[in-house]
Amino acid sequence: MNEAKFRAEQLKALQAAETEVINPNAVLTGVRLEDGSYHVLSRCGDDAVTLPDTVFAAGTRNNQKKLNFLRAPVQFRETLRICMVVYILKGIEGRPPPKGRTIVTFFMHAIVFLTWLHDRCIARLGDVTPLVSQQYVDFCKELKGQKGKFLSAGHLTSRFSALETLHILSQQSDDPMPHPWPESSAKHLAGLTGQNRVQEAKTEIIPDDILGPLFQSAVDWLDRADEIISVRVQIEDWKSEGRNRGFIRSRLEKLGWTEGEVNKAEMYLQTACMCIVLITSGIRVSELLSLKNQCAFKTQDDQGEFFHWIRGVSYKTGAGDCEWLVAEITHRALGVAERLAGPLQARLDQHISDLRTNNPKDPDIARLREHSHRLFLGVTMNQNNRIGTLSKDSALVRINSFADLCRLDWRFAPHQFRRTFAVYAAHSAFGDLRYLRDHFKHWSLDMTILYAMSRLQDADLYDSVGLAALGIKTDILEHWLEPDAILTGGAAEPIRAFRTRTEALATKEDRAEMAKTMSPLIHLRATGVAWCTADTGGCNGGQGIEKTRCGDCGNAVIDESRKHVWQSIYVQQLELLDLTDIGPAGTERVERDIRRCEAVLKGLGATKEDLANVAS
Incomplete structure (x- = not known):
């Protein structure tokens, strides 16, 4: 009608x-x-x-x-x-x-x-x-x-x-x-x-020793894409020439393949592409499955730097069409996924054409058109080899099978990749990773600026990153409030004084609640060697040749988590001191950095004997 x-x-x-x-x-x-x-x-x-x-x-x-x-x-x-x-x-x-x-x-x-x-x-x-x-x-x-x-x-x-x-x-x-x-x-x-009330997210974060090997294995499969796809193309060429199964089998054996192995390799390659997209974008599984041909695109800023993006559909929040900022390898994975989907998309197009010829009003035409340009397609054997977008359950089954292939003892759930991405992105702002700089092209977690880049950005994802960052920040502050926490740096003394104050204060149930209250009010970012409490930028502390600058800065707090970093810098500076070709200015600079390192390490509890051991 x-x-x-x-x-x-x-x-x-x-x-x-x-x-x-x-x-x-x-x-x-x-x-x-x-x-x-x-x-x-x-x-x-x-x-x-x-x-x-x-x-x-x-x-x-x-x-x-x-x-x-x-x-x-x-x-x-x-x-x-x-x-x-x-x-x-x-x-x-x-x-x-x-x-x-x-x-x-x-x-x-x-x-x-x-x-x-x-x-x-x-x-x-x-x-x-x-x-x-x-x-x-x-x-x-x-x-x-x-x-x-x-x-x-x-x-x-x-x-x-x-x-x-x-x-x-x-x-x-x-x-x-x-x-x-x-x-x-x-x-x-x-x-x-x-x-x-439930105060913490229940979704598990994928551990480093699981995520690292999974990602590396996915990249390894991506490197084999040309080989796998070329074998499939050769098989289809033989079939189009009318070659029998015996001919094809013998030729494949000479190439070191069987047709079953090719089918499995294509499935694992497709799964590898899914893993790379999920790990590097933070999108949901349903959003992954919404991706279509030509969903990857690039923009360029005034300095000539490229930004990599993908387009998809966000269903959960009703946002509809969305864009996500991704890594360059994400585009590479999507390119391979599009090549893998090509033959199935062609079969779908042919099926749609046949339906139009028989009955232009066949309702299956509208349904199939929704799938005809999707990247992650599958074939349902028990439904007459019906082609369609993978279901969310099927995608997770494939990812878990891929993990088994990688000998990883982990069961992946729908939201884990998204939450893990948010936590990794949040950690990067606190000095544990440098990933965020390449991913978001921005040194901090300023959600407003990130969202302003495009009205189609996934604001919910940025909220998740922001919440994860706030949680990390709260944990750091809670540790600093512990009576026996060792702190040094220019901003450490006010914190130690605050811990020993005895006058009447607004009371909190415990240190965790106190840290949670204080966290939004305190600016905190990592420099790699210290925690910076300054709310303005423009400082090169902790970067390049200014690694030790945070040692005597009034805005820095250094706790035990950075002790090994300062020990390493100390060793390096002692090695530089032995050089004879750096001139008086170079020697003076090294001696200054050594003094800074010694002051920091002593503040963290190191004795003269400890420093001597580090030097040796």
């Missing part, structure tokens, strides 16, 4: 649902065809409702886009149907329109709750008193997941929020549900407010 009629049908369905009636033949969902008309996917009375691809993130499996009403107890089925029609077509006032995942998650949690009511012989939503709701809360808190652990606070919040949503939506039906907890909230009941 044309768009006007399709929208009119949906409006009729919504009006009927809002008057407590369901017209089973009314249009609920559909897909837009190439000519602008609509193909109906589901009607209000269908037992299984299919949601359109357009409301889901890339990499969502088809079986995750359906609502099966037969799973709901019979006595609640019609009420739930009214709720879902209103939710899909109208949403909830004051909230953004629900995405596909939000709709499906609410539906699944509602089914669980309604089944729980059915098991307790409660036949109407109107009978769900706050006491019944509290019993459901207690029931959920006793449940355990697949790993034998109690449900997380986040999962509980999602379950309890479904009851609040069901309460709102059911007001349109003849069986309205009272508010489940009039004086509380889903977050509070799940433990996410007050003193019991």
